[in-house]
Structures are given as structure tokens and as C-alpha cells.
Amino acid sequence: MSAGPGRVGVGPAAAYGEGAAAVALVATTAEVLAHPELDEGLLAPWERRRLAGIRVPTRRDDVLAARLLLRLCASRATGLSPRDVGPAQRCPGCGRDGHGRPYLPDHPGVGVSYSHADGLAAAAVGPGPVGIDVEPLTRRPGPVSVLRRLLPHDEVDAAGAEPDPGPALLRLWVRREALFKAGRDDVRLAEWTDRRRAAVVALAGADGARRALSPAPSPSPAQAPPSGR
Template sequence: MGASGRPWATVAGTDEVLGLVPAYERLLTGVERRRADAMRAASARADFVAAHVLVRLCAARLLDRPADTLVLEQRCPGCGSGEHGRPSLAGLPQVSVSLSHTTGVVAAAAGHEPVGIDVERRRLPDGIRGAAGRVLSTAERAAMREHADPDAYFLRQWVRKECFIKLGRTTLGGLAAVDLSGLPGPDEAVEVPSRHGDLYVLDHTDARRDAVAAVVSTARPRIGALPSPAVPERPAALEGPLT
């Protein structure tokens, strides 16, 4: 299973994840439940919970152990808060985990090497192109202007660079200094990793869910099907508070 240490990643629908793990609320910590309960929109709450469940399923597959034995923690290095920050598994510092969610779609990754994952819907919000000057390098902005689908080009670079942030390789303010113009464009990207320095960059287009994702790691990552859970089953709902 996870002996090779290669990062394992999955992109799935929110409903798929929650439907696969009826007892999903048992997996969450008190902090996660509190954060979920604070979300006013049921859809946003579902996406949050599904991503936090999925990252456990990916780690469980990597480690060949039940998902309900894994405790997800987050700690902000700046303020020390346990309510946000880079995720990790309690007692397993040698395992790297990452998660992401957008409307109706979630993604997660786990590996024995640093890994970051991001997923976004393919339809960009209005005005997002205005962020290109802050996000893209000079070469990337030139490529975007020449591309037949500028939005697709921007989105591909955006999800990649979000992964770089999650790996600690850059910050929101430093995105334009990361030049990924040498990587495949959205119309030529294939589902095999590209190299950027010491990193592997794996692009993923999920046409069925109308989403784009990227996985970046120091080890060669792979994207696979939704892992089967090994957790007790009990129906749950997200119509009301999780507590």
C-alpha cells in the first residue's frame, strides 16, 4: 500500500465522500466540528467536512490503517491558533497531508514526502483576471495573453501555485516570483508529473466534476480513485450542527 511513500491524492465530489462514510462525524475532532458548525451555508459546511474526511481516507490508504485512528490537527505558525494553518496528523510527523475544497468538489493528498494539493471549479469568478498581475510572472502573463483560453491558463497556474503556498515554497505576496511558464499549458497537460526544480507537478482535469486540480510534491505523486473507508457506519446529516 503506502510502503513506497509516493504521495496519494484523490479528487471527489462532496456527496461521494459523505455518502461513502455515513459515520463521517465520528472522524472529526472537536475543533473541526466547531469550525464546521460556524459555517452558515449547508453546502460550505458539507464541503469542509468532506475535505477533512477525504484527507483521512488518503492517509489511511497510504499507511494501511483505519481512518478513525487518525487525528487531523492544524496549527498556525504565526498566531499559534489551532483553528487554521497547515494540516498534520497527530503523532505522525513523518506524514505530510494536504486538503482543498471548492463548491461541491474536494481534494486531498497524503505522503511520506511534503505534498500540497488544490482544486478549483473551472468557471472563474468575475474579475479574477485582475489578479493576474499579482499571481503570474511576466512570462506567464505573456503566455496568458497569447493563449486561446486565458481563463484556463490562469486557473492552471493558480492551482499549481496554491500548492506551492501549501508546501511553504512561497506566500500569497510572492506568487508572481514563481515562474511556471515552462510547464505544460492547460490544453497540453497530461496526467503525468512534470518537473520544476526539485518538485513534481501533477496536473489533473476532472471534466465530470468541472474542476481542475494540481498536486505538488518532492516525491512523484499519483491521483487515484476514492479510497474505501474502514470506519464504523452510522447515518449522519449536515442539515444542523455537528455537535
Template sequence: MSPLRRGDVGVWSTSAGGHPDLRLSPAERARAGRYRQAEDRARSGTGAALLRFALRHATGGSRVDVDRRCPGCGADDHGPPAVVGTRDDAAWSVSLSHSGDLVTVAVAHGLGHVGVDVERTRPGAAVAALLCTADERRTDDAAPDPGDAWLTRWVRKEAVLKAARVGLTVPMRHLVLAAAHEPARLVSWDARTRPAGLALADVACRDLGPAATGGTGHRGAVATLGGPPRAVHVARIAPGSLARTAPALSPAGT
């Protein structure tokens, strides 16, 4: 994938289990080492390496890196990923998601914040009750495959919430999105939890197809807050391709 132009979004995805010998910073290794399960450690390490790989390809810069410093406490192991090392860091935004063996990173240039979500496990009825408004639930229950409709709605809503930098602190039922069989679109957001200054017209959401999800039963979506992207580029990263992506010599918080 070529460097992104302003107004573009790039999406990179890969398998968490296909990248031995990753070159991680001490903080990244420590973060991955906190997980008890090998699969979780692999997802954490692959996510860190894929973030750096995606940013360097998106920006064309060999020393671009990711700052995971928490804006609240200053710790370097749990903050939202931020871009450092470009000529205009504020113009770039990055988001990370993983589910099962799939790890996905989205990078946006000049579109405000970006959010990406991928999921594989279909929500059950109990989760759907937390996910959907009453009208959304009636629509999805009437779909040919309600479980798939719920899953599509889930990734769309979480992508929007991540782009808005509020995550799951906001109940998903406070957002209304178009039905799964329609193009992704934010219809409304409860005024009680909608971030100040956020205009619905500025929120763009797109579904990710098999080129991004690998056709493995996952559903995915990407959202931006600066209007619709000029283009969304997708790249699937082959196993072993992240091993040469080393941290910068003076990383900020990674």
C-alpha cells in the same frame, strides 16, 4: 488504493454533498458549525473526514489522525493539517483543498511537504494581473483559452505555495511557472520571498486530470518539496464512503 510507498503521493477526491452522517470529532463539528452556509459546512465536514480517510488508507494505520493545532496560538481549530499516529509522523505530509462541490486531499510519503489545489472559477483579468508576471500574462493572453490558462497557472502556483507552507502570504507574481500547455514546472521564485533553503530543483509540480477532478470543469495541481514523486496515485471516493471513518479515540487537536 494500497498504502503508499516512500516517494509516493496519493490524491483522494469526493463530492462535498454526498456524505451524510459523517462521524466527526467535537472540534471538527465546531469548526464546520462556524460557517453560515450549508454548502460551506458540508465542505468543512467532508474535508475533515476525507483527510482521515486518506491518511488511514495511505499509511495502512487504523488510528492515524490529523492534528489541526495552530503552532502559533495552540488553538485546535485552524492550524495546518499534520499527521499523527504513525511510526514516523515527520515522513508524512497532507494537504487539503476544495472548490465548489469538490473536496481533494493529497498525502505524500517521504517527500517533504505536499500542497494540493483545485479551483473551478476562472480568474478574470483583474485577478490575472495579480497572478501573472508580465511575461506570463503575455503568454497566457496568446493561448487559445486565456481563462483556462490563467486557471491552470493559479492551481499550480497555489499548490507550490501550500507545499512551501507560505500560502498566499507570498504574492503569486513572485513565482514563475511553465505555461499551461507545458508540463507543470517551477521556473523561478523571487529571492525576496523564497523560503530560506528552498532549492528550485527540489520543487516538483504535477497537474491533476479528470480522474482527480471528476471532469467537472475544475483544474488541479499537486506539488512536493522533496523532489519528483515516484508515483502519483488517484482515487475518487464514492458518495457515502466516509461515514465509517471515525476519529481516533484520543485525537490530537481534532
């Protein structure tokens, strides 16, 4: 499942014409931080200020990785360099900038989304609203009584009826998160397990979805997947 950036397959010319698919990248935080095209200097000053406010180093790295991966993903889609992509965020709740839903000011029709979890990052770009969520394979959302308040009852009950409900509830959780981030329910939904990274990923996107591709170049010892994540 490892593939270099060339396999992403979204060129600048064909980026988001008719039938274009959403593209997702999933990686470990370590993979992103070791990627030759990416470094912290790509972030905008407002993003660096927000990073500076994160006290837990591993969480800071996860947030940094997700923001860098979003740039790489958007770069693949638009043909711009990761430095020139310039994503912004605006909050649908309070209307202020700097948090909330990400977007590309120079590409108003293009949807972007990112996600981070313990040691994992994911990003998606698509020809319309997209939402992505990544969670560690070992995460167990719950309990069911809480999930029933947050998610559709019938889906929670179906997942909860399985012999080991944990994995099914996790898949349900990432699907709902991806739809929530896309901001609508009437989009196609793909969900998969990335065994190499021990991650469960869901991608909600308007025009279909493509599997995650590693953003890392050909594997090297420095980019071996960390164990236990």
C-alpha cells in the same frame, strides 16, 4: 477513472519508504458524504466546533467532505482507520492550533494537504511536504491585472495570451495554490483535469505524484456524479 479504495495502492508496510509517491484523492462532496467509511462522527471536537460556525450549508458540506477525505487519504497511507488518523492543524503565521497547515502529529515526516471548492473536495498525503488544490473547471480566476500581482508575471502573461485565457489561468492558479500549500517551490508538480467531476486539480509533492483516484466504491445510483458542478 473510477476506482475503489483498493486501487489506491499504498499499504501500511510500503507506505512511505524510498521512492514512495504522494497520493491524492479527488471527489465530489456528495461522493465523500455517501462513502461508507466516512461520516461526520469521525471529526475531532475542535473540527466540529469549526463546522458549526459555517453558516452556508453547502460550504459547510464542502469543508466537512475535505476533512473526511483527508482522513481517508491518511488512512490509506498509514494503515490506521480513518477514525484513528487524527490530523491536526497549526498556523505558520500566528503559531496557534486549529487552523493553518494540516499535519499528522503521530507521523511527523508525512505531509498532508486538503482542498475544497464548490461541491468538490481533494486530499493528499505524501512522504514529505505536499500541497493540493481543486477548483471547478468552470471557475475563472482573474482579472489578469490582479493575477499579475499574485503570480509570476511571465506565467500569467503566457496564459493570458492564449485565445481563451480562462482555462490556462485556472491551471496556473491551482498549480500555484498547490505549491503554496506545500510550503516550498522545489517539489514536483502534477496538474490534471477530472472530467467526471468537472474539476481541475494540482498536486505538489516531494517524490512524484499519482493521479487522483475516486474514494467511492463501485458506482451506484446514489453516487452518480451530480450535474452542473
